[in-house]
Amino acid sequence: MASDRSEKHLDAALPFSDSHRPGEGHAPRGESSSDRDVMAAIERGDRRSALALCARLHGASLGRLCMALLGSQAEADDAVQETLLAAHAGFGDFRSDGSLRAWLYGIARRRCARVRERRGSVQVADDAADERTADDLLEVRRRAEHARELLERVRPTEREALLLRYGGELSFREVGEAVGIDEATARKRVSRALARLRELVKE
Numbered sequence: 157m158a159s160d161r162s163e164k165h166l167d168a169a170l171p172f173s174d175s176h177r178p179g180e181g182h183a184p185r186g187e188s189s190s191d192r193d194v195m196a197a198i199e200r201g202d203r204r205s206a207l208a209l210c211a212r213l214h215g216a217s218l219g220r221l222c223m224a225l226l227g228s229q230a231e232a233d234d235a236v237q238e239t240l241l242a243a244h245a246g247f248g249d250f251r252s253d254g255s256l257r258a259w260l261y262g263i264a265r266r267r268c269a270r271v272r273e274r275r276g277s278v279q280v281a282d283d284a285a286d287e288r289t290a291d292d293l294l295e296v297r298r299r300a301e302h303a304r305e306l307l308e309r310v311r312p313t314e315r316e317a318l319l320l321r322y323g324g325e326l327s328f329r330e331v332g333e334a335v336g337i338d339e340a341t342a343r344k345r346v347s348r349a350l351a352r353l354r355e356l357v358k359e
Contacts, residue, residue, distance in 0.1 A: 191256045198247045207244045214257060215240070217324055218264050224319045225268040227304055235271060239264040258333035261324050265316060265334060306356045310349050317345035318353075 190213050197206035218239055222232035242263050250259055307315055313335075320331045321342075332342040 194256055195252055198250060199252075203244055203247050206247055207240060210243055210256075210260065211240055214260055218260060221261060221264055221319060221324050222268055224307075224323050225265065225316070226271055231271055231275075235264060235267045238267045242267070254333050255326075255330045257324070258326060258330035261320055261326060261330070262334040262336075265320070306353060309356055310352045314345045314349035314352065317342055318349035321346045 190209065194206050194209045194213070197203070197209060215236060218236045219232055222235040222239075223229060226232050226235065239260065243260055246263075250256075310318070317331055317335060320326050320334055321328065324334075326334065328342045328346070329339045331346070332339045335342065337345075
């Protein structure tokens, strides 16, 4: 029973649910035609259109990743804005042989790492005010705090790979591109992170 409760608490804060987790044999989607539109805009020097497309196509998923890494909605919003601004400045250096999503996520993870270094500790995200009762809100926060505590006990490099894989829906190859490691190492990091979380939820 303790394990079941812990798993529910974990799901409350993770940036993905069972319905969105890629299966072992299922890789997240590859480059879309819309991403190719971004590349076309970059190639013709239209950075404004490229940035607008990046924001529309990947802004929400970047926000989820930053929220998962930082635990603060305000800081996550700032990190997304900084990511997009950095992408705009770096369009000229982007290598089209890589994944656009992996490139954007790589920028985002570095921005989040800097925030965490400055802050030195993880803050619990502020839940948006809604029509739930005070008791409901307290329960959601309690579960979210517990889940984030579990994630914080996973080795940082492995936690990061896990969030990129499932929160960002990146393939293992793209995770490797975003972090600067090869695909095999990305697989190992995600596997170790999952194994560690399984251990933690059983405690």
